[in-house]
Amino acid sequence: MNAKGGKVRGRRPGNGSTRDDILVAARGEFEEKGYDSATVRAIAARAEVDPAMIHHFFGNKEKLFLAAVDVPFDPATIAETVTSGRRDQLGERAVRTFLGVWEHQHVRGPLLALLRSAMTNRAAAAMLRQFVTRALLGRVVPALDDLPDAELRAEALVSHLIGMGILRYVVQVEPLASASEDELVALIGPVIQHYISDVEPSDGS
């Protein structure tokens, strides 16, 4: 027994969940503040854990970030969901899938963390760039290779989805933030579809 205020030292009995608690807390903080603004101490406090535990388990802040922001969905699965099925409904499927990703908390966290961090941190921007380039484009573009400028089109498409995500979930402009999933699918789906339909190339320089 330790009558004084501080907690007792030493290892806790039982099978501790500290490591996982830290990961959960880290995702929360990185999600809300981005890499630079999230602090080791705030993460530790959120996990109700001593800050030193973070270094004990993960070494340093950067390694913790890499461990926490491990995008918890398989890009291949997403890409397959989007690209399989009727081609003329691909736009709607893309919007619906993308919205679905944001609505699931355990996926939205890392995504937000990555987005927020990418805005101010070079390493995180590189991660996001790589993620967009490799995971998304590497899988979706091949399905569209009959179009001219397939890469550019795919990126324009993704840029729309990301912009919508930011305005809806981060900046929270109305009425975008409160619009229903169906509304957005109906509105944005056809527009996304536009990118993968072979419209007239206008003036091919």
Added chain:
Amino acid sequence: MNAKGGKVRGRRPGNGSTRDDILVAARGEFEEKGYDSATVRAIAARAEVDPAMIHHFFGNKEKLFLAAVDVPFDPATIAETVTSGRRDQLGERAVRTFLGVWEHQHVRGPLLALLRSAMTNRAAAAMLRQFVTRALLGRVVPALDDLPDAELRAEALVSHLIGMGILRYVVQVEPLASASEDELVALIGPVIQHYISDVEPSDGS
């Protein structure tokens, strides 16, 4: 004369440009790092000025931010440029105008600063939300009020432009980052146009 290393104290002769130097440096730092990650000391160093000068001239960091990130273009002018002219070319005009804004350095700075800051800072997010809601929608939506869901459409439109800006200028994914202005206008313009053309409302629930 002061033989020692430090600079001489006291006021400098001549009409100093310190205040403006600070503003320029502040825009640079806020632009590159966002509000939270930019530091008073780094701004001072960039302006080649003592950190105390910042508080002397601006009081504190937040007031400096407000003074520095004073969006240097008139939203009314932009809106007029976009909304005047042939309606069926509005999409292309919007894309071209938006790209033009980003290409001018003295405009791109504050915009980037606002965007970066909005990702991690509530006050900045509120500023951006207000900016989007009031400046853009307040002026563009009235010109589109014959469309259903004019507000939502306008925001979807803006979200695409913002997403493109982020992917092109911040994350710098290729080939988006290196695409020419004309390429982007040709590709994205028609899609933006889609939002302001009265397509079939699909299924009005």
Added chain:
DNA sequence: GACATAATTCATCATGTGTTGAATATTGCC
């Protein structure tokens, strides 16, 4: 039970943060 290994707390370090106040020099007005 001895003992290596792992988990946990605490104190502390070096550095960086925004901010303040005093000291000093210049300008501009009377």
Added chain:
DNA sequence: GGCAATATTCAACACATGATGAATTATGTC
């Protein structure tokens, strides 16, 4: 020239940051 106002530097404060090392307690293995 006298003197208030302004501009500039320096030193420091109070606090937050990431990180480290020692001390302490539990677990698991032999």
